Amino acid sequence: MAEQYMMPTCLIEKKCVPCNLKELRPMDEDVAHTLMPQVDKWNLVKESGVLKLRQSWTVKSFTKGLEFFKIVANLAENEGHHPDLHLVNWNNVTIEIWTHACGGLTENDFILAAKIDKLNLLEQIRRNASE
């Protein structure tokens, strides 16, 4: 299983897979580091032993934050893999991505992170304002 992670693949072209494989294991930290260059806007964090990807943005308003979440939610539903969404202090958005089924990171998390960055979210919600 680990060898498939060793070849950094083009994450953006991949699709998340269902996380219901019973032998699903969280990837090792050194393997996670090999994939970080493809998600270079994200931070690799460890919380109570669980590796996660985290990125934060500041949006113009609370409702812009909700718009931001709606766009991410559509992507997550299409991928069948879901981030943790935080909207705090009215305009601070943080997204954390990890695979709950195995309590750590899998390739799904990196695919989702890469696709979230491709959405260019701040640009999108800014454009919505002018429409």
Ligand SMILES: C[C@H](O)[C@H](O)[C@H]1CNC2=NC(N)=NC(=O)C2=N1
């Ligand atoms: C079958 C389906 O893949 C699972 O229910 C998915 C749904 N979305 C998910 N999202 C995340 N982040 N972790 C999971 O374990 C997970 N499980």
